[in-house]
Amino acid sequence: MTVHERAFSRMGAQLTGSAIRQMGILAAGRPDLISFAPGYPDPDTFAWDAYRDIADDLLRAREADLLQYGPTRGYAPLLEALVPRLRRQGVACTTDDLLLTTGSQQALDLVTRLFVDPGDVVLVELPTFTGAIAAFRSAGARLVGVRQEADGLDLAHLDEVLAVERANGARVKFLYVIPNFQNPTGGLLSLAKRRALLDWSRRADVLLVEDDPYGDLWFPDVTRAEDTRPIKADDDEGQVVYLQSTSKTLAPALRTAWVVAPPAVIERLDVAKQSADLCSSTLDQRLVLEAITRGVLDAQLPRLRETYAHKRDVMAGALARECTGLASWAPPRGGFFLWVQLPEGLDTRAMLPAAVEANVIYVAGAPFFVDGSGHHALRLAFCAASVSRIEDGIARLAGVIRTAAASGRPVPPAGP
Amino acid sequence: MTVHERAFSRMGAQLTGSAIRQMGILAAGRPDLISFAPGYPDPDTFAWDAYRDIADDLLRAREADLLQYGPTRGYAPLLEALVPRLRRQGVACTTDDLLLTTGSQQALDLVTRLFVDPGDVVLVELPTFTGAIAAFRSAGARLVGVRQEADGLDLAHLDEVLAVERANGARVKFLYVIPNFQNPTGGLLSLAKRRALLDWSRRADVLLVEDDPYGDLWFPDVTRAEDTRPIKADDDEGQVVYLQSTSKTLAPALRTAWVVAPPAVIERLDVAKQSADLCSSTLDQRLVLEAITRGVLDAQLPRLRETYAHKRDVMAGALARECTGLASWAPPRGGFFLWVQLPEGLDTRAMLPAAVEANVIYVAGAPFFVDGSGHHALRLAFCAASVSRIEDGIARLAGVIRTAAASGRPVPPAGP
Numbered sequence: 001m002t003v004h005e006r007a008f009s010r011m012g013a014q015l016t017g018s019a020i021r022q023m024g025i026l027a028a029g030r031p032d033l034i035s036f037a038p039g040y041p042d043p044d045t046f047a048w049d050a051y052r053d054i055a056d057d058l059l060r061a062r063e064a065d066l067l068q069y070g071p072t073r074g075y076a077p078l079l080e081a082l083v084p085r086l087r088r089q090g091v092a093c094t095t096d097d098l099l100l101t102t103g104s105q106q107a108l109d110l111v112t113r114l115f116v117d118p119g120d121v122v123l124v125e126l127p128t129f130t131g132a133i134a135a136f137r138s139a140g141a142r143l144v145g146v147r148q149e150a151d152g153l154d155l156a157h158l159d160e161v162l163a164v165e166r167a168n169g170a171r172v173k174f175l176y177v178i179p180n181f182q183n184p185t186g187g188l189l190s191l192a193k194r195r196a197l198l199d200w201s202r203r204a205d206v207l208l209v210e211d212d213p214y215g216d217l218w219f220p221d222v223t224r225a226e227d228t229r230p231i232k233a234d235d236d237e238g239q240v241v242y243l244q245s246t247s248k249t250l251a252p253a254l255r256t257a258w259v260v261a262p263p264a265v266i267e268r269l270d271v272a273k274q275s276a277d278l279c280s281s282t283l284d285q286r287l288v289l290e291a292i293t294r295g296v297l298d299a300q301l302p303r304l305r306e307t308y309a310h311k312r313d314v315m316a317g318a319l320a321r322e323c324t325g326l327a328s329w330a331p332p333r334g335g336f337f338l339w340v341q342l343p344e345g346l347d348t349r350a351m352l353p354a355a356v357e358a359n360v361i362y363v364a365g366a367p368f369f370v371d372g373s374g375h376h377a378l379r380l381a382f383c384a385a386s387v388s389r390i391e392d393g394i395a396r397l398a399g400v401i402r403t404a405a406a407s408g409r410p411v412p413p414a415g416p
Numbered sequence: 417m418t419v420h421e422r423a424f425s426r427m428g429a430q431l432t433g434s435a436i437r438q439m440g441i442l443a444a445g446r447p448d449l450i451s452f453a454p455g456y457p458d459p460d461t462f463a464w465d466a467y468r469d470i471a472d473d474l475l476r477a478r479e480a481d482l483l484q485y486g487p488t489r490g491y492a493p494l495l496e497a498l499v500p501r502l503r504r505q506g507v508a509c510t511t512d513d514l515l516l517t518t519g520s521q522q523a524l525d526l527v528t529r530l531f532v533d534p535g536d537v538v539l540v541e542l543p544t545f546t547g548a549i550a551a552f553r554s555a556g557a558r559l560v561g562v563r564q565e566a567d568g569l570d571l572a573h574l575d576e577v578l579a580v581e582r583a584n585g586a587r588v589k590f591l592y593v594i595p596n597f598q599n600p601t602g603g604l605l606s607l608a609k610r611r612a613l614l615d616w617s618r619r620a621d622v623l624l625v626e627d628d629p630y631g632d633l634w635f636p637d638v639t640r641a642e643d644t645r646p647i648k649a650d651d652d653e654g655q656v657v658y659l660q661s662t663s664k665t666l667a668p669a670l671r672t673a674w675v676v677a678p679p680a681v682i683e684r685l686d687v688a689k690q691s692a693d694l695c696s697s698t699l700d701q702r703l704v705l706e707a708i709t710r711g712v713l714d715a716q717l718p719r720l721r722e723t724y725a726h727k728r729d730v731m732a733g734a735l736a737r738e739c740t741g742l743a744s745w746a747p748p749r750g751g752f753f754l755w756v757q758l759p760e761g762l763d764t765r766a767m768l769p770a771a772v773e774a775n776v777i778y779v780a781g782a783p784f785f786v787d788g789s790g791h792h793a794l795r796l797a798f799c800a801a802s803v804s805r806i807e808d809g810i811a812r813l814a815g816v817i818r819t820a821a822a823s824g825r826p827v828p829p830a831g832p
Contacts, residue, residue, distance in 0.1 A: 003655060004681050007589050007623055009555075012530035015687040043480035051483070052475035059468035064459035067467075067667035102518055102671075105694040113554070114428035134691035138529070139425075173423050207423055239419060251483035253698035255518075265420050271431040275550035278521040281697040282669035 011138060033359045034393035036380040039183065039248075039336045042311075043384075045304055046251050047296050054290040058283075070282040072274045073266075074100025074258065078289040082258060085292070089215075090233030091242065096263045099270055102280040104213055104245040104257040108135040110272045111209055111241055111259065115173045116141045121165050123175040123206070125153060127368030127377070129183040132176055132211065142170070143370040150330070152189030153177065155196055162204055174207040174241070180228045181214040181335025184368045184379035188223070188333050194231045201239040208235075213245045213257075214335035216301050219309035223333040238262040246288050248336070249300060254284040305334075308383060312338065314390045315382040322398035326405060336383040341376060342401060348378040351404050360396040427554060449775045450809035452796040455599065455664075455752045458727075459800075461720055462667050463712050470706040474699075486698040488690050489682075490516025490674065494705040498674060501708070505631075506649030507658065512679045515686055518696040520629055520661040520673040524551040526688045527625055527657055527675065531589045532557045537581050539591040539622070541569060543784030543793070545599040548592055548627065558586070559786040566746070568605030569593065571612055578620055590623035590657070596644045597630040597751025600784045600795035604639065604749050610647045617655040624651075629661045629673075630751035632717050635725035639749040654678040662704050664752070665716060670700040724752065724799060730806045731798040738814035742821060752799040757792060758817060764794040767820050776812040 005013075058066055065075075073079070079095040086093050101107040108131065116122065118140030124132065126145035136143055146161055147154040158175070165172050177197065179189035189197075201208045208231060215228045232242035238261070245257035259269060273279075291297050315338055316331040323329075329340045340362075342348060349364040365377030380397075382390060421429075474482055481491075489495070495511040502509050517523040524547065532538065534556030540548065542561035552559055562577055563570040574591070581588050593613065595605035605613075617624045624647060631644045648658035654677070661673035675685060689695075707713050731754055732747040739745075745756045756778075758764060765780040781793030796813075798806060 002678070002680065003621055003623055003653075004678065006621070007531050008684070009529065009531055009533045009536070009589075011533075012684055012688075015530075015684045038485070040484055043484060046478075046480075046483045048475055048478050048483075052472060055471040055475060056468060059464055059471060062462075062464050064462075067462045067464075067669040068456055068459060069454065069663075069668040102693040102696070105690075106692065109692050113425065114431075115423050115425055117425045117427075120425070131691065131694065138688065138691045173425075205419055205422070207419055237419075247485075252485040253483040255693065255695070255697045262418070262420065264418065268424070268428055268431045272428075272554065274521075275547065275554045276522065276525050276692065277518040277671065278547065279671070280518070281671045281700050283700065283703075284697050287699075 011140065030356070030359065033356070033361055034385060034389045034396065036360070036362045036382070036385065036393060036397075038384070039381045040384040041248055041252065042307060045300070045307055047291065047300060050291060050294065050296045051287060054287055054294070058286055058290070066282060066286055068282065070279045070285065072279050073270050074098065074280070075282065075285040075289065078285050079258075081289055081292050086260060090229055091260060093260050097260050097266060099259045099261075099266045099273065100280055100285065101257045101259060101273065102255040102277055103247060103252070104211060104243050105131050105135065106273070106276065107243045107257055107259045108132050108211070109138070110269045110276060112136055112139045112141065113272050114265065114268055115207070117171075119171075121170040121172045123158070123161065123172060124370055125177060125182065126371060127184055127365065127374055128176065128370070129178060129211070130367050133367075133370060136176070141173070145369065145371045146175075148182075148185065148187060150187070152179065152182075152187055152193050153197065155193065155200065158200065162206070172204075172206050174209045175201070176209045176211065177231075178211045179231060180212055181217065181332055181337070183214075183335075184337050184363070184365070185339040186330075186332030186335055186337040188227060191227065191229065194229065195234065198231055198234055198239060202237060208240045209243070210240050211243045213243075213248050215244070216249055217304055217308055217336070218334040219312065219332075220305055221309060228334070232260060241265060246297070249304060250288060250291055250297060254288055255280060256284050256288045308336065311382040311387065311390060314387050315380065315394060318391045318394035322394050323401065326398065326401050336381050338380045338382055340378050340380060342378070343405065344376050346401070346404055347375045349375065351400060354403065355397065355400045358396045358400050360393045360400065362397065427556065446772070446775065449772070449777055450801060450805045450812065452776070452778045452798070452801065452809060454800070455797045456800040457664055457668065458723060461716070461723055463707065463716060466707060466710065466712045467703055470703055470710070474702055474706070482698060482702055484698065486695045486701065488695050489686050490514065490696070491698065491701040491705065494701050495674075497705055497708050502676060506645055507676060509676050513676050513682060515675045515677075515682045515689065516696055516701065517673045517675060517689065518671040518693055519663060519668070520627060520659050521547050521551070522689070522692065523659045523673055523675045524548050524627070525554070526685045526692060528552055528555045528557065529688050530681065530684055531623070533587075535587075537586040537588045539574070539577065539588060540786055541593060541598065542787060543600055543781065543790055544592065544786070545594060545627070546783050549783075549786060552592070557589070561785065561787045562591075564598075564601065564603060566603070568595065568598075568603055568609050569613065571609065571616065574616065578622070588620075588622050590625045591617070592625045592627065593647075594627045595647060596628055597633065597748055597753070599630070599751075600753050600779070600781070601755040602746075602748030602751050602753040604643060607643065607645065610645070611650065614647055614650055614655060618653060624656045625659070626656050627659045629659075629664050631660070632665055633720055633724055633752070634750040635728065635748075636721055637725060644750070648676060654681075657681060662713070665720060666704060666707055666713060670704055671696060672700050672704045724750075727798040727801075727803065727806060728754065730803050731796065731810060734807045734810035738810050739817065742814065742817050752797050754796045754798055756794050756796060758794070759821065760792055762817070762820055763791045765791065767816060770819065771813065771816045774812045774816050776809045776816065778813065
């Protein structure tokens with residue numbers, strides 16, 4: 001045992017990688033591989049010329065703040081620019097309710113540190129975002145899953161789960177929910193259930209952590225902006241900690257996201273962020289601010305909705321052609337993801353080596369489930385691949401599923 | 417009590433802000449205030465034109481990776497570019513030994529999570545960097561201080577402290593040390609003591625965390641590059657986790673720093689970073705890489721050494737004129753900071769309101785000490801202020817100290 005191994009913390013000794021990030025690494029080595037794995041925005045949608053102009057203007061102005069340490073809370077004019085945008089979505093707030101973070105992943109991490117002691121319970125959807133699972137577990141949370149229905153969280157199951165946990169003396173800290181175009185299911189939580197969840201939160205005295213990276217990406221053929229109204233918009237009592245991001249609308253590289261919460265929460269998150277990374281990239285924040293004030297973001301949104309709605313159509317069409325009878329799915333009303341169920345008995349994790357062999361890749365369902373289920377589901381991201389590659393990739397995937405189904409048993413893992 | 421207050425974790429309930437960041441906020445509201453508080457680089461040293469050219473070239477090329485999610489480990493060509501630079505400093509490594517972080521503050525945070533369970537002991541210098549103290553405490557570490565001498569850590573005291581902690585059954589996880597131009601003292605650890613510390617680390621079976629943001633900023637009149645040789649350079653057995661950054665040499669806004677450690681440590685830090693912020697700003701990393709490959713960084717270094725050596729001279733000269741007999745200090749051989757001791761009985765924290773009133777500000781000594789001492793010390797940063805403001809600021813400060821000393825007792829805090 002090395003000096004490090006002897007020194008690892010309990011958490012440090014247990015650290016293991018994310019399934020999605022590992023898929024990304026796998027994909028990187030195979031140029032012909034068609035990846036439906038990571039939820040990367042289509043780089044053709046990036047506003048390249050606008051960023052070039054903005055960067056040139058900013059660097060030409062030689063304002064010291066641009067390259068200096070910035071406030072931990074975030075660049076003040078950016079926070080000010082977010083306030084009216086949030087108000088338009090129904091979220092009344094001031095800059096005192098805002099903290100800028102290095103992507104929403106950092107927001108999840110800081111919120112977890114603020115609320116979770118080892119052994120505390122965090123409630124999550126079945127399935128839910130793996131990055132959130134990792135953040136919650138890294139603080140020692142015990143994760144308890146709540147089932148989803150076609151219109152989102154199963155409220156009867158939520159009550160049941162809470163009752164069981166409370167009866168066992170658990171400290172239930174918050175419910176983590178992704179109402180808009182959920183990761184990984186693509187599902188949309190109904191407005192009635194949003195209101196019911198807020199009532200539940202008050203009644204149960206349990207916070208909601210509402211993660212909303214995809215809310216702007218509703219597909220106009222089947223969804224209206226009003227359908228994506230944040231739960232936070234109706235939160236008069238500070239029950240909701242709300243997360244937004246520009247990673248899916250402007251660019252993930254500009255690590256810029258924010259938390260909306262009561263000032264008492266924001267002040268403590270600010271202190272936690274001081275020791276986590278002191279401040280987020282100042283240059284990134286300035287690029288995002290200019291993209292907002294110059295109208296780049298607002299010009300992007302209709303284009304993005306159209307692009308991703310079209311890609312969803314292409315993928316759903318290819319699935320209908322190739323996979324009818326082999327799998328089931330419901331085309332999403334927004335976002336990046338299409339969730340596919342294979343027949344029970346098929347194991348999408350065990351099927352992965354065959355998929356890689358066929359040069360197509362997805363994320364297996366199991367890592368999204370905190371209850372050990374999900375083995376016959378998989379997540380397809382239609383956001384990054386081109387239209388022709390989506391069609392080719394689904395054809396390849398159908399071949400892999402057919403082979404697995406024909407073998408009448410789970411495909412065994414390749415190699416020793 | 418609100419729903420949040422009921423839900424805070426033990427750590428969340430205790431979060432309080434950093435003294436240095438609070439000084440920064442104070443300074444922001446008073447344009448005539450001369451700040452010697454935060455260790456901000458002189459923005460006149462930033463390579464504005466180079467960054468403008470680089471940003472333009474990068475954004476013109478429209479390479480998808482520039483604005484996409486990047487690998488958690490860091491942009492591979494940047495890691496590759498760091499390897500020969502580290503080798504020139506004597507640190508033999510490959511990209512397997514490297515992890516890129518969102519500033520060194522994140523490196524401190526991730527290293528702490530990897531090694532520290534609540535109650536574990538971390539050894540630190542008396543005094544040491546407040547950001548490190550905050551990161552260690554946020555994981556529940558118990559911090560134990562080791563005294564410093566003119567040439568750095570007091571090795572006899574180190575042995576003594578370790579013996580006491582071990583006798584009490586403490587798990588001592590690592591010793592945190594800033595050998596080059598220490599924050600806050602500006603001190604330089606002697607080469608003999610560096611070798612002795614490495615021996616101690618092996619013998620004691622305690623890791624070293626070596627933080628080196630200022631190593632490149634040695635002042636040519638009194639220091640040679642060899643005097644700053646990292647402890648890591650002689651570490652054949654993986655005893656040292658080594659941190660470097662471009663925040664003080666290129667620009668703090670480009671949140672780009674890195675950890676050098678054995679692959680088994682790096683792999684776990686990578687997983688911890690996945691849940692902390694997924695990846696650092698890709699654009700920042702590309703700007704830093706180009707600044708390295710185009711020779712911008714190497715061209716900066718001699719200029720920075722000259723600029724900061726000159727500012728040190730100006731501040732030391734002003735102190736000699738204004739404060740001889742009132743205070744004692746030793747002009748540093750590199751870096752950003754000048755450490756000043758006032759007579760016992762003066763309290764530099766209590767003196768702060770009078771200093772703000774006189775439009776000059778510093779960081780009081782006490783927050784740098786984990787043992788409750790340091791009340792009559794203060795840290796002056798000579799890096800950010802202009803030469804004329806350094807001279808004015810020291811004259812103002814001398815007036816404040818004279819008044820405090822004449823009153824024969826600590827200056828009481830202003831207001832209720």
